[in-house]
Amino acid sequence: MPKSQVVSIHPVTRIEGQARVDIHLDESGRVSDARVAISALRGFEQFVVGRPAEEIPRIVSRICGICPWMHHLAAVKAVDGCFGAVPPPTGQLLRELCQVIAHIHDKILHFFFLAAPDFVLGPDGDYSVRNIMGLVRQEPELAARVARMRQLGQAMLARFAGKSIHPVAGVAGGFSKPMLETERRELAADALVLLDFASFALDYAKRSVFSRFREELQSLGAITTGFLGAVDAQGNLQLYDGLLRLMRPDGSWVDFPASDYERHLAEQVEPWSYAKMVYAKSWGEGFSLNPAAPMGVYRVNTLARLNVCGQIATPRAQAELEDFRAQFGRPAQGTLLYHWARLIELVYACERTVELLADERITDPLVRTPAEPKAGRGIGHVEAPRGTLIHDYSTDDNGCITRANLIVGTTHNIAPMNLSVRQAAASLICDGEVSESILNRIEMAIRAYDP
Amino acid sequence: MLPRLSFECLHGCSGCEMALLDCGEQLLGLLDRVEIVHFPLLMDHKYHNPLSGASDEEGEIILPEAEIGLVSGGVANVEQLQVARALRAQCRTLISLGTCATHGGIPALRNQWTSEETLQTVFAYGSPEKALLPSEVPALLDRVYSVDEQVAVDVALPGCPPRPEMMLEVIEALLRRESPDLAHKSVCETCPVIRKGKGQGQGTMQRFLANADYDPEEPVEQMRCLLEQGLLCMGPVTAGGCGGRETPLCIRARVPCRGCYGPVRPGGNQLLDMMNGLASNGIDYRSLVDRKSLLRFSGGHGLLKPARKRKESN
Numbered sequence: 001m002p003k004s005q006v007v008s009i010h011p012v013t014r015i016e017g018q019a020r021v022d023i024h025l026d027e028s029g030r031v032s033d034a035r036v037a038i039s040a041l042r043g044f045e046q047f048v049v050g051r052p053a054e055e056i057p058r059i060v061s062r063i064c065g066i067c068p069w070m071h072h073l074a075a076v077k078a079v080d081g082c083f084g085a086v087p088p089p090t091g092q093l094l095r096e097l098c099q100v101i102a103h104i105h106d107k108i109l110h111f112f113f114l115a116a117p118d119f120v121l122g123p124d125g126d127y128s129v130r131n132i133m134g135l136v137r138q139e140p141e142l143a144a145r146v147a148r149m150r151q152l153g154q155a156m157l158a159r160f161a162g163k164s165i166h167p168v169a170g171v172a173g174g175f176s177k178p179m180l181e182t183e184r185r186e187l188a189a190d191a192l193v194l195l196d197f198a199s200f201a202l203d204y205a206k207r208s209v210f211s212r213f214r215e216e217l218q219s220l221g222a223i224t225t226g227f228l229g230a231v232d233a234q235g236n237l238q239l240y241d242g243l244l245r246l247m248r249p250d251g252s253w254v255d256f257p258a259s260d261y262e263r264h265l266a267e268q269v270e271p272w273s274y275a276k277m278v279y280a281k282s283w284g285e286g287f288s289l290n291p292a293a294p295m296g297v298y299r300v301n302t303l304a305r306l307n308v309c310g311q312i313a314t315p316r317a318q319a320e321l322e323d324f325r326a327q328f329g330r331p332a333q334g335t336l337l338y339h340w341a342r343l344i345e346l347v348y349a350c351e352r353t354v355e356l357l358a359d360e361r362i363t364d365p366l367v368r369t370p371a372e373p374k375a376g377r378g379i380g381h382v383e384a385p386r387g388t389l390i391h392d393y394s395t396d397d398n399g400c401i402t403r404a405n406l407i408v409g410t411t412h413n414i415a416p417m418n419l420s421v422r423q424a425a426a427s428l429i430c431d432g433e434v435s436e437s438i439l440n441r442i443e444m445a446i447r448a449y450d451p
Numbered sequence: 452m453l454p455r456l457s458f459e460c461l462h463g464c465s466g467c468e469m470a471l472l473d474c475g476e477q478l479l480g481l482l483d484r485v486e487i488v489h490f491p492l493l494m495d496h497k498y499h500n501p502l503s504g505a506s507d508e509e510g511e512i513i514l515p516e517a518e519i520g521l522v523s524g525g526v527a528n529v530e531q532l533q534v535a536r537a538l539r540a541q542c543r544t545l546i547s548l549g550t551c552a553t554h555g556g557i558p559a560l561r562n563q564w565t566s567e568e569t570l571q572t573v574f575a576y577g578s579p580e581k582a583l584l585p586s587e588v589p590a591l592l593d594r595v596y597s598v599d600e601q602v603a604v605d606v607a608l609p610g611c612p613p614r615p616e617m618m619l620e621v622i623e624a625l626l627r628r629e630s631p632d633l634a635h636k637s638v639c640e641t642c643p644v645i646r647k648g649k650g651q652g653q654g655t656m657q658r659f660l661a662n663a664d665y666d667p668e669e670p671v672e673q674m675r676c677l678l679e680q681g682l683l684c685m686g687p688v689t690a691g692g693c694g695g696r697e698t699p700l701c702i703r704a705r706v707p708c709r710g711c712y713g714p715v716r717p718g719g720n721q722l723l724d725m726m727n728g729l730a731s732n733g734i735d736y737r738s739l740v741d742r743k744s745l746l747r748f749s750g751g752h753g754l755l756k757p758a759r760k761r762k763e764s765n
Contacts, residue, residue, distance in 0.1 A: 007502075013495045016465055039530060039589050040462065043569040047560035052658055052740045058709055059747070062557040065466020065612065109472070113493065131494040133482050144476055151475030162704030164473070165466045165612050166711070169704040172660060177705045178667050269574050272587040276574070370661035399658075400740065439501060 003027050007434050012036070012443055014114040014131070015451050016066050016386075017410060021442065022272075023425045029432025034422040036414065036446060038275035045404045053079045053395050054172040054371065056404075060391065061166045063408065066109065068166050069102035069157070070384035071408075073240070074391040076170040081259075081378020082395040083172055085371040090364040091174025096240040097356045098161055098169070099382060103239060103349040104194055105153035105164075106385040107342050110450045111201070112146040115339055118444050119209045124437040142204075149197045156190050159183070174368030181363055188357040195316075195350035202320060202343040210340055218328075219427075221335035221420030221445025223291075224249050226280060226298035227307045228412060230383045231255070235310025237317075237348060239383045245308040246280060246298065251331055253308065254282070258381030261390055265407070277415045278407060289415060291422050300387025300412040301449060302341035307331035312344075314351035320344045335420050338448040373399020384409040386450055410451045420445045454626055457517035458490040459538050461531040462558050462595060463524025467549035468492050470612035474619055481619060485626070488515040498534070512537045519625055523548040525555050525751060526596040530589035539602035544625055546606045547598040548618070553609040554713040555751025559595040562755040563743060566591040597751035606631060611711035611748060614693060637715045638686035638699050638708050646676045655738035656729070657681045663705050671698050677707045683739065685710035688724040713749045720754060722746045 009021040018040045024033040044063055048056050057075035061068035073095055080087065087095075113132045121130045121138065129137070136143040157164035160183055169176045179187075210217060226249050230242040246264055247253040256264060266281035279287035279296030288295040298304070307330060312318040321344060328337060356362060373395070380391045387409030394403040424445040428438045460468060471478060489496045498512040512533045520542030526535050539545055550556040561569055570591070574584050598604055608621055608631075624631040639646075659682055665674040678684040684707035686699070693700045693712060701708050714721050722745040726736050736742065746755050 008499065009501055010498050011491050013491045013497070014493065016492070018460075018491075037588065040528065041570075041573065041588075041591065042462065042527070042558045043561045043564075043573055046564055046569040046572040049572070050741065051744060054658060054660055055709075055741070055744065059557055059560070062464050062466070062611070065464035065469050068464075068466065109469075113472070127495040133487060133494070136479055136482060144479060147472075147475045147479055151473055154469075154473050158700075162702075162706070163700045165469050167704075168701045168706045168709075171662070171706070176662055180667065269583045269585065271583075271585050274585055274588050365667060368662050373658065373660065398740065434502060436502065440495065443495075 004032065005432070007439075009439055009443060012446055014117070014443075014447060016064070017451050019446070019451065021421055021446070023429070023442070025429070025432050029430070031422065031426040031429055034418070034425040035272055036417050036421050037273045038414065041274035045406060048401050048404050051401055053082050053373070053393060053399050053401055056393065056401060057170055058168055060406070063406070065165055066106055067102065067384045067386065069098055070382050070389050071391070072167045072170050073099055074380040074382045074389045076172060077380030077382070078378040078391040078393045079172045079380075080371075081380065082376040082393055083371045083374060083378075083399060084376060085173040085369055087174035087369055088364070088366045090178070090361050091367045091369070093356060093359060093362050094175040094179065094367060095170055097353065097362070098157060098167065099240045100349045100352045100356065101153055101157055103385055104346065104353070105150045107346040107349065108146060108150040108153065108201070110385070111205070111339060111342055114450070115447050116209070118440070118447070119213060123440055123444060127436070127440075130440075145197070149194060152190055153194060156187055160187060171368060173371040176368070178365045178367045179363050184357055184363055188354065191350060191353040191357055195347070195354055198343070198347045198350040199316060202347055205340070205343055213336065217336040217340070218334040220441065221424040221448065222333060223294070223335065223416060223419045223423055224333050225294070225416050225419075227304035227331055228298050228300050228388055229305035229308040230381070230388065231309050236313040237305055237309035237311075239349070239352070241382070244381070244388065246282070247308050247331060248283065249331070258390060259379045261379065261407070267407070273414065275411055275414050278412045279415060287415070289418055291419055291426075294419055297415045297419065298412070299416045300409055301338060301385070302345050303332065303338045304387065305383060306341045306344060312348055314348055314355065316351055317344055317348035320347060335445055335448045338450070342450070386410050387412050413449045413451060417446055417449050417451060420449075453484065453486040454519065455486045455488045455515070455517040456622075457488050457514060457520045457538060457542055458492070459520070459522045459534055460492060461522060461524035461535060461552070461598070462527040463549060463551045463556065465492060466612045467523035470615045471618055473615045477619060481622065488517050514538055514541045516541045518543050519622065520545045521548045522546070522598055523552050525551045525558055526592065526598060526601045527558060527561075528589040528591050532592065532601060535598060535602050544605045545603070546608055546621065547604045548608050549613055550609045550611045550711055550713050550748045552598045553607045554749035555595050555597045556611060556748055559597075559750035559755060560747065562594045562750045563757060565757050566593060568757070595751060600752060607717060608633070609690060609713045610693060614695060616695060617692060634692065635715055636691045638689045638691040638693070638712070641691040641694060641696070642686055642699050642702055643672045644674050644676045644702065645672070646679060650679045650732060650734065651675075651681055653681075654733055654735055655681070656683045656734060658740065659683075659707065665705055671702060671705075674705070677702070682707045684708050685721065685725065685745070687728050688714060688719070688721045690715050709747055710745070711748050721749050722754070
């Protein structure tokens with residue numbers, strides 16, 4: 001065997017999870033392979049077994065401290081399914097409200113705290129200042145506003161639902177407490193503040209960030225894949241509920257209910273990662289990470305949702321979607337466009353929050369239907385910031401879990417992230433020349449996915 | 452020179468770090484007075500220099516020196532153990548942050564199974580070949596450990612997540628070279644609901660399948676204690692402080708406490724304490740469906756173990 005070399009990025013930083021990248025160089029210094037490996041396994045699918053299903057939403061929230069609401073709500077929907085519980089309309093509205101508010105802090109966190117330092121301070125800057133602390137020193141007013149707005153989103157959830165991180169208010173059959181008129185009024189005022197900020201954030205990014213990185217938006221980590229996200233019956237973007245829409249790279253699609261996920265998606269284990277990879281089984285081409293001809297690979301998360309939806313039902317986000325499509329087409333494939341799409345979704349999440357708080361049913365006192373434990377199967381789906389999230393539980397006669405399968409947002413994106421990292425590495429590394437700045441650009445391809 | 456802070460998240464979920472960010476502008480004020488030398492979630496300091504030419508395979512994890520280290524998450528695989536040791540070696544004061552770090556937290560529920568059983572359950576699923584397990588990844592330890600089971604810890608700050616204000620107070624106290632003031636009160640001691648000292652549950656505990664009995668228009672002070680309503684509430688055996696001086700957070704949502712701050716005293720056992728408490732109030736512990744869940748957040752320290760003979764199939 002010729003002498004080869006492995007360059008590792010360990011850990012990948014300014015992402016939510018724990019990952020490393022191994023770039024394999026052959027004897028001539030060319031990239032022969034590159035892998036993103038997820039290095040931790042917690043085993044939720046094991047340790048929920050045997051527990052009363054109605055307790056699971058308060059356990060699986062701990063899968064992710066950044067998006068605990070999404071796991072909490074996918075779980076309550078799955079438990080509803082197991083028990084055959086049908087929440088009253090206001091129970092559903094309150095859940096959706098919490099879901100869209102929880103998207104707000106996440107998008108602010110991701111864009112400004114994790115990703116923006118690469119753009120605002122530059123991808124080649126000194127690592128010790130290329131971060132939120134550096135941003136605080138360079139742009140103190142912006143940083144203070146960002147910190148305040150993220151905190152406000154979290155505070156709205158805490159004020160209404162007790163806990164914002166690791167929530168407890170979603171329950172089998174509905175919600176644990178109704179909303180009072182005084183609470184509604186205060187939240188509605190805060191939602192307008194956040195909507196203002198969201199519009200500012202997108203304008204700021206378009207003016208001062210994306211305009212300076214036109215080339216990279218399209219080229220860094222660029223790959224061609226399909227997409228998966230949720231829409232309603234009219235094709236509108238959805239975050240809390242709806243049909244799954246699986247789009248092929250050519251833009252054609254099929255819609256199916258989340259309960260049919262096993263007919264369309266399958267999981268594959270690779271020896272170098274604790275995260276399973278999901279692929280589009282229904283395309284009938286199998287799964288391959290061959291960069292020249294990947295098979296079965298689709299993407300989820302912000303860019304995917306904006307690609308699959310026909311339109312967005314709120315006016316400001318819809319205008320932004322039209323502008324985005326006019327510039328990048330549909331489906332847009334550029335990996336760094338995830339950031340742009342993320343800020344459009346931030347606008348949507350704020351608009352939808354305002355809309356839900358204006359719905360007069362939101363203060364109805366009937367928020368929960370008592371649930372009856374029994375044997376069954378329930379498949380709960382929501383759109384998490386990181387993509388389509390599916391919780392699939394089965395229960396025994398006593399309403400305790402016998403089996404659980406969880407497909408979390410990041411899992412769908414493991415395969416495309418690997419392709420993007422390989423593409424970025426192959427295009428940036430020539431003759432075995434690796435620098436700190438090249439490695440950070442490779443990480444930027446990962447950060448776009450917000451894993 | 453500014454005091455240096457070093458952060459690590461091991462077998463956790465980053466919720467503690469999110470809670471820290473929930474301090475908002477107050478946190479920015481703190482950041483101005485310290486130097487953060489390592490914090491993978493927010494900055495790009497790595498374990499190894501990838502350009503050193505040395506192979507990473509057996510590479511030692513090297514962290515910078517710091518006055519204060521904060522570690523969230525427990526210790527569950529060989530790499531996390533390496534990081535915990537490296538952090539301990541370089542930090543003058545080490546804080547275990549959050550209940551995973553102080554007591555194992557939710558991930559320590561895995562300790563009811565062997566790591567082989569867990570791997571089989573997770574990877575047999577969705578994969579047609581039953582036994583294909585990842586092999587080129589950091590091996591799992593036999594169980595999930597709290598950080599203090601593996602390295603010496605100076606300050607334990609539990610909570611899932613810890614209260615943001617409390618985290619800042621502890622860091623500020625350490626910066627002033629004072630020892631932080633950590634009170635050991637129970638959740639009940641900070642809970643304002645109506646307690647009559649006698650339950651309404653006829654000697655059994657109900658599952659939380661319907662909402663508690665309360666008037667939403669009335670403040671929480673007018674609600675009857677959830678435990679006395681016959682709902683399992685871990686308040687009596689759980690460290691308080693989640694709501695500061697105000698109502699505990701889950702009670703604000705009108706749902707019972709599940710014990711996320713761990714035991715009231717650091718070495719306590721929430722399962723034994725709760726069973727004793729229930730028995731002395733004449734409540735039949737057999738009415739609890741999943742008694743091991745009384746250790747939902749504190750299964751580290753060897754408290755949760757695999758059953759010797761498992762009759763039911765997994």
